[in-house]
Amino acid sequence: MTGKVIETRGYHSLIRTYEYGDINCILQGKLRQENITSTNPVAVGDNVEIVYDEKTKTGSVINVMERKNYVVRRSAKLSKSIHIIAANVDSSYLIVNVSKPVTLLSFIDRFLVSNEAYRVPTTIIINKTDILNKKEKEDALILENIYQKAGYEVLFTSAKTNEGIDILRNRLKGQTSLFSGNSGVGKSALLNALQPNFNLKEGNLSDFYQMGKHTTTFSKMLFLDKDTAMIDTPGLKAFGLVAVEKDELAMYFPEFKSRLQDCKFYNCTHLHEPHCAVIAALENGEISLERYNNYVKIYESYDEY
Ligand SMILES: Nc1nc2c(ncn2[C@@H]2O[C@H](COP(=O)(O)OP(=O)(O)O)[C@@H](O)[C@H]2O)c(=O)[nH]1
Ligand SMILES: [Mg+2]
Ligand SMILES: [Zn+2]
Incomplete structure (x- = not known):
């Protein structure tokens, strides 16, 4: 039986199958060793083969199908091992803020280089347009100009006023999209704006300045409809480049x-x-x-x- 990984937690994963719905699975020991350079052999978005145990209603992942692409980050600075954030994504959305908390251009550029290397088309979303003062609005336009000139599409959104949400929803349709960005930029809030039923926990703004508090710790795939999937990722702090000479x-x-x-x-x-x-x-x-x-x-x- 085959399925798609929609959530992972260590060696446990939740697999969506046609036959039995969502099944809790573990990885087979053998699988763990095959991809030694990655800290997680199975990632959200992977298509996998599983063996299902009717008695326990759980499964075991026995094979990971070849990936169309994947997005990775280095597990830690200077570390050689990589962590696969998601696999088989059609497009990637990098959520950024020009205020509370401001996203560094160096972070954006490293992220874009990595996505180019893995051939994942990327769109930049400048979120929280509703709270920008005059100076920050100018900053947002400067940011838009920098990335449009580089060939990227830039969208403006507000999860509070719903600015840009319909445009975003249309673009997502029929695709598997990755939502990334620093902690606190509004990834979960945007997903909630797209579909209030998601009921994702949003972080408290004051937490971000204390650091270390993450409301999303694991990648998770959410569905707008059967063919439209979005992957909410944990907030990235830094972005080590992998596989780019x-x-x-x-x-x-x-x-x-x-x-x-x-x-x-x-x-x-x-x-x-x-x-x-x-x-x-x-x-x-x-x-x-x-x-x-x-x-x-x-x-x-x-x-x-
Ligand atoms: N005013 C305003 N607040 C937002 C917006 N998007 C997110 N927030 C708030 O910013 C905080 C962080 O949002 P969250 O979605 O948890 O960020 P995440 O860490 O990227 O998932 C929460 O308090 C949200 O309610 C927005 O467009 N406008
Ligand atoms: Mg979140
Ligand atoms: Zn030259």
Whole structure:
């Protein structure tokens, strides 16, 4: 029997099956060793084969089907092992805030590089538009401009006034979408706005400044309808890049990638070389300084590993 992983907790997972509905499953011992580099061999979104025990009404995962793609993060800084956040996603939504709590551009860019590397199309959602003052509204427009210029779609939402919620709901239709972002940006609140029946617990704003308090600890798949799934992920604090080689980094900045063939040197690092198409685009304003600076920062950070 096959099913889809909709929740995981350590070696336990909840699998949605056609035949028996949602079944609690454990992983077979053998499975655990096969994918030694990942801390979790089975992730939300995985399609799996299970053996069902009629007596206990539980199952055992015996095989994980090949993944179309997956999104990962490093388990801890400097750690070699990875944690699979979700598998088989059609699109990824990065929720950001320009206020309470403000999302760092360096975090956004690392996240985007990782999604490019894993070929997951990403949309940026600027949430909490209802609480922005004049200065923050300007910040939000600047942010929109930076990422539109880089080739990303940017949406504005408010989980309180429902701004942008219908547009978002339409875009999600028929897809499996990943909702990510720092703790407190409103992932759960947006999911509740999309479907009040979800009744997800929303964090208390004051908690975020105390740190360490997470209302969502595990990834979880929720359904708007049979064919529309969303994955609520635990709040990410930092984002260690995985599987991106230093000399490929520019490929994962879409606005760099489209210009690489115009650099004079095939091994151009876009840091200082003459006749560099990336630097030329930076100088004429087609590439934003913020993105370029983060490219340099990430490039240079490789030496720390
Ligand atoms: N004013 C306002 N508050 C929001 C909005 N979205 C989320 N919040 C609040 O921000 C806090 C964190 O939201 P939550 O959904 O738990 O964040 P998560 O950690 O990303 O899941 C909660 O108090 C929410 O009610 C929004 O669009 N506007
Ligand atoms: Mg949450
Ligand atoms: Zn170059």
